[in-house]
Amino acid sequence: MTARSIRGMAAATLAGTLAITAAACSNPGAGASGPAAKDSAVVGIAYEPETLSPLLGYGKDGNSKIFDGLLAFDRDMKLRPALAVALPTVSADGLTYTYKLRTGVKFSDGTPFTAKDVVFTYRTILDEKTNNASKTELAALKDVRAVGDDTVVFTLDHPYAPFAERTVLGIAPEHVAGKQDVNSGPFTTKPIGTGPYVLADWSKGEKITFKANPAYWGGAPKVKKFTMAIIKDDDVRATRLRSGDLDGAILPPNLAKGFKGDGARKTYEATTYDYRLVTLPTHNEVTGDLAVRRALDVAVDRGAMVDKILEGAGKPAYGPVPTDSEWFTKGTERAHDLAGARKILDDAGWKPGPDGVRVKNGVRATFPLWYLSGDKLRQDHALAYASDAKKAGIEIKTQAGTWEVIEPRMKTDAVLAGGGSPGDPDFDQYLLLKSSLAGDGFNNMGWYDNPVVDKALDAGRTTDDKAARKAAYDTVQRELVKNPGYTFLTHIDHLYVVNDRWDGLSTQVEPHDHGLASGPWWNVEDWTPKDAGK
Amino acid sequence: MARMAGRRALFAVPVLLVVTFGVFAVAAASPFDPVKAYAGTAGLTASQENLDQLRANLGVDRPLVPRWWDWLTSAVTGDLGDSSVMRQPVADVITERIGWSALLAATAFAVAVLLGTALGVLAARRRGGWLDRCVSSAAYTLEAAPAFWLGLLAIWFFALELGVLPAGGLTDTASETVTFGQVASHLVLPALVLGLSQLPWFFLYVRQGVADALDEDPVRGARARGLDERTVLLKHALRSGMLPMLTLIGSRVPELITGALLVESVFSWPGIAAATVQAATSVDFPLLAALTVLATAAVLLGNLLSDLLYGLADPRVGFDG
Numbered sequence: 022m023t024a025r026s027i028r029g030m031a032a033a034t035l036a037g038t039l040a041i042t043a044a045a046c047s048n049p050g051a052g053a054s055g056p057a058a059k060d061s062a063v064v065g066i067a068y069e070p071e072t073l074s075p076l077l078g079y080g081k082d083g084n085s086k087i088f089d090g091l092l093a094f095d096r097d098m099k100l101r102p103a104l105a106v107a108l109p110t111v112s113a114d115g116l117t118y119t120y121k122l123r124t125g126v127k128f129s130d131g132t133p134f135t136a137k138d139v140v141f142t143y144r145t146i147l148d149e150k151t152n153n154a155s156k157t158e159l160a161a162l163k164d165v166r167a168v169g170d171d172t173v174v175f176t177l178d179h180p181y182a183p184f185a186e187r188t189v190l191g192i193a194p195e196h197v198a199g200k201q202d203v204n205s206g207p208f209t210t211k212p213i214g215t216g217p218y219v220l221a222d223w224s225k226g227e228k229i230t231f232k233a234n235p236a237y238w239g240g241a242p243k244v245k246k247f248t249m250a251i252i253k254d255d256d257v258r259a260t261r262l263r264s265g266d267l268d269g270a271i272l273p274p275n276l277a278k279g280f281k282g283d284g285a286r287k288t289y290e291a292t293t294y295d296y297r298l299v300t301l302p303t304h305n306e307v308t309g310d311l312a313v314r315r316a317l318d319v320a321v322d323r324g325a326m327v328d329k330i331l332e333g334a335g336k337p338a339y340g341p342v343p344t345d346s347e348w349f350t351k352g353t354e355r356a357h358d359l360a361g362a363r364k365i366l367d368d369a370g371w372k373p374g375p376d377g378v379r380v381k382n383g384v385r386a387t388f389p390l391w392y393l394s395g396d397k398l399r400q401d402h403a404l405a406y407a408s409d410a411k412k413a414g415i416e417i418k419t420q421a422g423t424w425e426v427i428e429p430r431m432k433t434d435a436v437l438a439g440g441g442s443p444g445d446p447d448f449d450q451y452l453l454l455k456s457s458l459a460g461d462g463f464n465n466m467g468w469y470d471n472p473v474v475d476k477a478l479d480a481g482r483t484t485d486d487k488a489a490r491k492a493a494y495d496t497v498q499r500e501l502v503k504n505p506g507y508t509f510l511t512h513i514d515h516l517y518v519v520n521d522r523w524d525g526l527s528t529q530v531e532p533h534d535h536g537l538a539s540g541p542w543w544n545v546e547d548w549t550p551k552d553a554g555k
Numbered sequence: 556m557a558r559m560a561g562r563r564a565l566f567a568v569p570v571l572l573v574v575t576f577g578v579f580a581v582a583a584a585s586p587f588d589p590v591k592a593y594a595g596t597a598g599l600t601a602s603q604e605n606l607d608q609l610r611a612n613l614g615v616d617r618p619l620v621p622r623w624w625d626w627l628t629s630a631v632t633g634d635l636g637d638s639s640v641m642r643q644p645v646a647d648v649i650t651e652r653i654g655w656s657a658l659l660a661a662t663a664f665a666v667a668v669l670l671g672t673a674l675g676v677l678a679a680r681r682r683g684g685w686l687d688r689c690v691s692s693a694a695y696t697l698e699a700a701p702a703f704w705l706g707l708l709a710i711w712f713f714a715l716e717l718g719v720l721p722a723g724g725l726t727d728t729a730s731e732t733v734t735f736g737q738v739a740s741h742l743v744l745p746a747l748v749l750g751l752s753q754l755p756w757f758f759l760y761v762r763q764g765v766a767d768a769l770d771e772d773p774v775r776g777a778r779a780r781g782l783d784e785r786t787v788l789l790k791h792a793l794r795s796g797m798l799p800m801l802t803l804i805g806s807r808v809p810e811l812i813t814g815a816l817l818v819e820s821v822f823s824w825p826g827i828a829a830a831t832v833q834a835a836t837s838v839d840f841p842l843l844a845a846l847t848v849l850a851t852a853a854v855l856l857g858n859l860l861s862d863l864l865y866g867l868a869d870p871r872v873g874f875d876g
Contacts, residue, residue, distance in 0.1 A: 154594030205637040425586040
């Protein structure tokens with residue numbers, strides 16, 4: 022073969038590829054032929070759970086398909102009874118929570134559910150031999166005991182207002198899970214619960230198949246079969262949705278856009294508590310300076326980030342609480358104000374140096390900002406933030422790394438982090454801002470230390486009085502304006518594209534973490550197939 | 556022949572020992588933290604006390620040598636330990652998955668060997684002809700194309716544009732039971748992609764081997780004696796032209812394993828490869844060690860196989876290796 026013929030062939034191949042690509046652009050969607058049965062649904066998700074055992078953390082935030090908690094969240098993240106007949110009665114000192122249990126509920130193997138199972142579940146999670154990484158969430162719990170078959174009493178170490186929100190975690194059957202190794206026994210992959218669905222099959226790395234539980238205490242679900250296909254790659258997921266293999270999927274904004282105007286599918290935008298922020302470590306001589314922190318807080322153009330990076334699917338963030346939440350403190354929104362930022366820095370003595378970067382007492386206004394490598398969204402946020410800061414005279418050097426690289430540097434280097442959990446303002450804010458948690462794992466990454474905030478955080482979690490709690494979290498959010506420990510950038514909407522074949526679809530306010538339960542299928546047990554005729 | 560196999564088996568024992576120790580040593584030196592990997596996103600809000608407890612429970616704070624020794628002694632008795640990342644015994648992880656990987660790899664291998672040989676012979680027969688030029692260029696292009704990219708292209712073309720083949724999974728996503736027909740249709744694309752990614756090597760070797768053989772005296776002699784083209788090509792040229800390819804069969808095994816890694820993940824194929832990646836990034840010692848032993852054994856067996864085949868195909872080569 023001659024060099025010429027190789028070149029010719031390469032050119033032909035390239036031309037062919039281009040032609041194919043061009044054809045793809047002009048031919049969006051090869052029809053939306055959904056999978057056959059009306060009473061089955063197949064959705065594509067990006068993350069596979071490691072386990073389906075609630076004892077190891079599955080479904081700890083509620084609406085697990087296989088298990089029920091004592092309580093559950095409704096669409097608006099309000100608590101409603103599930104395995105309990107009513108919300109708990111709380112003692113005056115806030116230390117005792119009493120739950121009356123629903124009677125006549127059975128596990129899917131036919132065994133009755135009793136208070137013993139509740140006690141077993143909580144005690145097992147708290148047991149130090151149990152490898153449950155979320156047990157910190159139950160740190161306030163001292164003891165749990167059964168009173169008869171239908172009453173459970175929780176005793177707390179200290180008053181903890183959002184404790185009831187923690188009791189949405191699934192209840193495991195003692196007669197099955199209690200007889201095997203809790204960390205690796207068969208129950209972790211072949212669970213038995215009281216929930217609306219039972220596990221039909223879990224082909225790891227491929228899919229999880231659920232069958233409706235005909236004896237579900239809340240009524241048998243209309244969607245008889247529900248399958249979650251695990252497809253990590255965003256493009257493959259979009260492709261399989263388009264090919265009709267999937268009925269619905271979570272997609273990033275740019276891919277979801279391709280389904281706009283598709284009559285057979287609807288796009289759902291779930292609002293979230295999922296924020297992106299920049300930590301401003303107090304141990305760094307630049308970010309530790311109050312003037313720098315305040316200047317960055319107003320120099321950043323959050324609106325542009327929402328428009329350009331999130332393609333409109335999100336909101337500017339001014340704190341951990343999204344602006345449309347009832348816990349948000351009105352009036353703490355900060356407008357993009359570059360002149361204001363410059364003035365704050367001028368007044369504090371940060372004078373522009375010869376290269377435009379400000380200097381104060383020989384310290385150049387420069388610091389590193391780390392983001393998780395491979396995370397495009399975080400990279401875009403980091404670059405936009407650095408470019409906004411530069412206009413105010415602060416130089417930010419963005420660097421990509423894995424958590425292994427980033428973690429040891431968190432005390433002094435800024436990090437582009439994400440987080441957020443709805444349910445209760447305490448969940449995020451305490452871990453993010455409490456000074457005693459500085460440097461404890463990934464808690465309080467910025468080593469924020471503000472006595473006013475500390476006091477308000479304690480007040481917020483120890484009282485059950487809604488107005489008092491609101492006042493406490495108002496204090497926290499106002500303090501964050503005066504002394505921002507983090508620059509909050511955006512709250513990100515999660516996008517789902519789903520075939521328009523059912524009624525009853527909605528989305529919950531979602532956490533940072535996309536669990537199995539997130540997405541319009543949070544209540545697939547309540548969906549009903551749309552009428553015949555199609 | 557039996558002696559060679561026996562000697563190789565003996566030799567495999569120290570190799571496997573060294574490899575498993577290497578896996579433990581490399582994993583212990585890696586910057587990945589098994590506790591963080593185990594905890595996942597929950598680890599981001601867990602307290603240090605909780606993480607320390609996990610570290611002790613998982614036994615990952617122990618020194619390298621005793622940990623390896625414990626693993627080894629229980630592995631010899633048949634207990635492969637528990638996989639922390641999969642939350643189940645290692646033996647279960649492997650038995651659930653290895654069959655599907657073996658099916659995929661074997662089919663792909665058959666595609667690569669059979670198609671590669673056939674095309675190689677045809678191309679060698681008329682070197683410089685249109686078939687030779689087309690297939691050779693395609694082979695060079697394929698050599699450079701990552702299996703991942705081929706997979707996405709195949710999904711786009713066959714599943715999306717033509718809609719004739721499923722885009723992924725072991726069975727239809729909505730189907731609950733694993734039937735032969737389902738698996739067969741779902742196997743086509745991944746096996747074809749994996750096979751095609753291996754094909755160039757077989758094709759190019761056979762083409763070269765057969766072409767060289769055609770120029771050799773015995774073949775020219777056979778032609779001169781008036782034997783028909785078919786006999787010359789298949790009986791004489793192919794036989795000696797196949798020799799280098801037999802070595803290749805063994806040496807392609809590692810490539811096949813790494814190729815399967817990417818292909819399995821593109822097609823959501825529930826094989827062992829995805830588990831390997833997870834085990835490595837989560838520093839899941841028991842699972843990683845078991846899988847490495849399997850992969851090493853596959854490579855050693857591949858080499859043994861190619862040497863045996865070589866000995867059988869060419870009487871001039873003995874079995875003493």
